Amino acid sequence: xxxxxxxxxxxxxxxxxxxxxxxxxxxxxxxxxxxxxxxxxxxxxxxxxxxxxxxxxxxxxxxxxxxxxxxxxxxxxxxxxxxxxxxxxxxxxxxxxxxxxxxxxxxxxxxxxxxxxxxxxxxxxxxxxxxxxxxxxxxxxxxxxxxxxxxxxxxxxxxxxxxxxxxxxxxxxxxxxxxxxxxxxxxxxxxxxxxxxxxxxxxxxxxxxxxxxxxxxxxxxxxxxxxxxxxxxxxxxxxxxxxxxxxxxxxxxxxxxxxxxxxxxxxxxxxxxxxxxxxxxxxxxxxxxxxxxxxxxxxxxxxxxxxxxxxxxxxxxxxxxxxxxxxxxxxxxxxxxxxxxxxxxxxxxxxxxxxxxxxxxxxxxxxxxxxxxxxxxxxxxx
Amino acid sequence: xxxxxxxxxxxxxxxxxxxxxxxxxxxxxxxxxxxxxxxxxxxxxxxxxxxxxxxxxxxxxxxxxxxxxxxxxxxxxxxxxxxxxxxxxxxxxxxxxxxxxxxxxxxxxxxxxxxxxxxxxxxxxxxxxxxxxxxxxxxxxxxxxxxxxxxxxxxxxxxxxxxxxxxxxxxxxxxxxxxxxxxxxxxxxxxxxxxxxxxxxxxxxxxxxxxxxxxxxxxxxxxxxxxxxxxxxxxxxxxxxxxxxxxxxxxxxxxxxxxxxxxxxxxxxxxxxxxxxxxxxxxxxxxxxxxxxxxxxxxxxxxxxxxxxxxxxxxxxxxxxxxxxxxxxxxxxxxxxxxxxxxxxxxxxxxxxxxxxxxxxxxxxxxxxxxxxxxxxxxxxx
Ligand SMILES: [Zn+2]
Ligand SMILES: [Zn+2]
Ligand SMILES: [Zn+2]
Ligand SMILES: [Zn+2]
Numbered sequence: 001x002x003x004x005x006x007x008x009x010x011x012x013x014x015x016x017x018x019x020x021x022x023x024x025x026x027x028x029x030x031x032x033x034x035x036x037x038x039x040x041x042x043x044x045x046x047x048x049x050x051x052x053x054x055x056x057x058x059x060x061x062x063x064x065x066x067x068x069x070x071x072x073x074x075x076x077x078x079x080x081x082x083x084x085x086x087x088x089x090x091x092x093x094x095x096x097x098x099x100x101x102x103x104x105x106x107x108x109x110x111x112x113x114x115x116x117x118x119x120x121x122x123x124x125x126x127x128x129x130x131x132x133x134x135x136x137x138x139x140x141x142x143x144x145x146x147x148x149x150x151x152x153x154x155x156x157x158x159x160x161x162x163x164x165x166x167x168x169x170x171x172x173x174x175x176x177x178x179x180x181x182x183x184x185x186x187x188x189x190x191x192x193x194x195x196x197x198x199x200x201x202x203x204x205x206x207x208x209x210x211x212x213x214x215x216x217x218x219x220x221x222x223x224x225x226x227x228x229x230x231x232x233x234x235x236x237x238x239x240x241x242x243x244x245x246x247x248x249x250x251x252x253x254x255x256x257x258x259x260x261x262x263x264x265x266x267x268x269x270x271x272x273x274x275x276x277x278x279x280x281x282x283x284x285x286x287x288x289x290x291x292x293x294x295x296x297x298x299x300x301x302x303x304x305x306x307x308x309x310x311x312x313x314x315x316x317x318x319x320x321x322x323x324x325x326x327x328x329x330x331x332x333x334x335x336x337x338x339x340x341x342x343x344x345x346x347x348x349x350x351x352x353x354x355x356x357x358x359x360x361x362x363x364x365x366x367x368x369x370x371x372x373x374x375x376x377x378x379x380x381x382x
Numbered sequence: 383x384x385x386x387x388x389x390x391x392x393x394x395x396x397x398x399x400x401x402x403x404x405x406x407x408x409x410x411x412x413x414x415x416x417x418x419x420x421x422x423x424x425x426x427x428x429x430x431x432x433x434x435x436x437x438x439x440x441x442x443x444x445x446x447x448x449x450x451x452x453x454x455x456x457x458x459x460x461x462x463x464x465x466x467x468x469x470x471x472x473x474x475x476x477x478x479x480x481x482x483x484x485x486x487x488x489x490x491x492x493x494x495x496x497x498x499x500x501x502x503x504x505x506x507x508x509x510x511x512x513x514x515x516x517x518x519x520x521x522x523x524x525x526x527x528x529x530x531x532x533x534x535x536x537x538x539x540x541x542x543x544x545x546x547x548x549x550x551x552x553x554x555x556x557x558x559x560x561x562x563x564x565x566x567x568x569x570x571x572x573x574x575x576x577x578x579x580x581x582x583x584x585x586x587x588x589x590x591x592x593x594x595x596x597x598x599x600x601x602x603x604x605x606x607x608x609x610x611x612x613x614x615x616x617x618x619x620x621x622x623x624x625x626x627x628x629x630x631x632x633x634x635x636x637x638x639x640x641x642x643x644x645x646x647x648x649x650x651x652x653x654x655x656x657x658x659x660x661x662x663x664x665x666x667x668x669x670x671x672x673x674x675x676x677x678x679x680x681x682x683x684x685x686x687x688x689x690x691x692x693x694x695x696x697x698x699x700x701x702x703x704x705x706x707x708x709x710x711x712x713x714x715x716x717x718x719x720x721x722x723x724x725x726x727x728x729x730x731x732x733x734x735x736x737x738x739x740x741x742x743x744x745x746x747x748x749x750x751x752x753x754x755x756x757x758x759x760x761x762x763x764x
Contacts, residue, residue, distance in 0.1 A: 121638075121639075121640035121663075121664075122640075122664055122689075124638075124640075125640070125663075125664055127664045127665070127690075129690075130664050130688060130689055130690060184690055256503075256506075257503075258503035258504075258506075258507070265683075268683070273683060281503075281507075282503075282504055282507055282509045282512050283509070288683045288686070288687045290683075291684070292682065292683045292684050292687075294682065294684075295682075296680035296681055296682050297680075297681055297682075297683070298678035298679075298680070298681070299678055299679055299680070299681035300674065300676065300677075300678050300679075301647075301650070301655060301670045301672075301674045301679070301695060302673070302674050302676075302695070304670070304693060304694055304695045305670050305674075305694075305695025305696065305697050306512060306695070306697055307504075307512055308509075308511075308512060308566055308694065308695060308696060308697060309694065309695070310692050310693070310694045311686060311692070311693040311694070312686055312687075312690065312691065312692045312693070313683060313684070313686045313687025313688070313690060313691075314687070314690060315687055315688055315690060
């Protein structure tokens with residue numbers, strides 16, 4: 001099978017002889033991939049990995065599977081075959097794949113090193129996105145969507161209406177990350193929001209917050225090209241480098257509100273943490289959506305206490321978030337044309353390394369989301 | 383008038399010639415004080431102040447009033463006289479006084495330096511407990527309850543049922559601090575709670591959380607005398623010094639829950655901050671109820687993110703909290719006998735310095751709340 005795969009540390013390349021994925025389990029589904037987006041996490045896996053991927057020669061603890069494996073976890077496609085106990089989807093259905101894997105998936109894999117363990121306490125409480133053993137389809141648990149075909153459990157498939165374009169559907173995954181974050185924030189219609197960073201997650205947050213009915217969204221971003229991208233989505237932008245006291249200036253933007261109801265840190269550096277905390281108003285919430293290293297930052301408990309603010313964070317998503325995002329796009333609550341603005345490139349699998357990964361690493365700021373396709377159904381010319 | 387008053391930095395003493403408080407304003411109420419508790423803040427004002435008090439010779443920014451002034455902000459009493467526009471209370475009513483003062487009070491005082499200012503943004507939003515100019519009756523705004531009589535606005539009076547003992551009523555103030563915190567936490571019936579510290583606020587938190595219907599409350603406290611006090615309120619206690627990994631041991635106490643639903647930091651040191659953060663479960667909340675200095679502590683954003691926890695803080699209270707606490711005591715939701723356990727001493731105003739302030743400073747751990755009375759209605763022998 002043709003795929004763009006992770007072979008070992010520092011080696012991601014296209015090959016046409018990857019093993020065909022098969023239905024190993026009654027509840028699995030075989031999907032013809034249509035589109036799959038390249039994520040910052042994929043680049044990270046190349047530049048600093050293996051992080052989620054098994055180490056060279058080793059097994060993934062959840063699935064017991066080894067490298068090489070096709071990458072890609074932001075995928076849409078068409079079901080081609082189903083296992084004998086599958087009831088939730090049928091051949092021909094258009095689907096998106098919720099890529100998170102947890103203790104609840106272990107039963108699928110004979111060789112899982114966790115086979116005899118009880119579910120972790122997160123999974124026992126039904127919070128699978130916080131699973132202690134969390135992994136992702138396309139990041140080493142099993143092969144992902146930079147491939148002709150992929151096998152997933154029916155529990156991770158969300159059927160989408162056929163009129164919803166499959167390229168836009170590949171954005172459901174990053175939109176679900178920020179949809180989950182907006183729910184964690186308890187974000188309400190009519191509230192104001194500040195988004196730190198206009199990378200793919202920051203821009204996905206903008207789309208979601210528009211969908212949640214924000215009365216004002218301001219994106220704080222240093223790079224002018226990215227500010228322009230945010231502007232083109234119809235929201236206000238702010239350049240912190242232009243202001244001696246950027247936090248104070250940002251805070252003033254929601255006139256008479258003494259700050260924003262919510263702030264979303266989609267960058268994850270000390271400056272954006274401080275900004276997200278200080279630009280919120282009384283009882284406002286600051287949500288971390290970024291992945292941080294283990295270095296501590298300075299924190300003053302009175303910063304939240306005196307204004308009774310909340311500090312929280314959001315991790316991953318659930319299949320429920322996927323369903324809600326699909327519905328939001330289908331109903332127009334998140335407009336299709338806004339989604340399309342996030343797609344800055346479409347490439348064949350064969351060109352995925354050079355015109356996908358390398359393009360994103362070398363021209364980070366002009367790109368948001370590059371989608372790859374195996375072109376199973378002539379997607380590139382459709 | 384007889385009172386225990388703050389004269390100047392380092393000088394708190396009893397005197398019998400303090401000026402009589404009068405009704406300066408149509409909406410004010412004159413109260414014969416029954417009981418008034420000594421608070422850690424009062425000691426702090428002596429040891430490290432002036433903090434809330436005006437500096438020697440200066441005016442309080444909210445009221446324009448100067449020293450000396452009777453201290454005391456945890457008071458109950460009997461209304462003796464009312465201003466011509468007072469409708470909420472009448473002479474003879476038993477009341478407790480909500481001691482917080484904000485922008486909304488400025489209209490009472492001719493000499494306020496803030497007279498011509500607009501309300502601060504907290505007050506404009508109705509969050510008077512977060513007022514930028516917040517002050518307290520009995521802490522320099524106007525004279526407090528360590529006196530024969532006190533004048534307050536009707537808006538700060540909460541009428542209590544006559545069958546509710548006036549000594550217990552003096553505890554409504556500290557109970558309101560933690561009642562407010564439980565509401566900030568969104569604490570729900572049946573949830574589990576960990577309380578850091580068994581000082582007056584920690585013990586008040588225990589009473590409130592019992593009233594909220596906690597299924598389990600564990601108090602973590604180093605001092606054995608204070609653990610005994612907590613035990614006598616019928617909750618579990620924990621000595622962090624007895625465990626090599628105290629956080630892990632505490633977390634295990636709510637069996638199978640992977641930590642507590644809520645933690646209340648009533649101590650405010652790095653160890654209790656870390657404990658409160660780490661002993662909570664998925665989507666759990668850690669609430670700061672302590673007052674911290676300006677020194678930062680280390681914080682790792684992934685500590686909240688990976689379990690989608692919340693970090694927040696609670697400051698002060700509102701008159702609504704007072705009403706709810708009065709109702710909770712009256713209905714038995716907070717039992718009278720539990721409240722009485724917090725009262726470890728009752729003294730006359732004349733003895734308030736020696737048997738109140740000095741006793742608390744020298745025997746901190748054996749005392750919780752010492753109440754003072756001017757003995758207007760023979761309270762000490764009643
Ligand atoms: Zn991703
Ligand atoms: Zn799990
Ligand atoms: Zn107090
Ligand atoms: Zn105010």
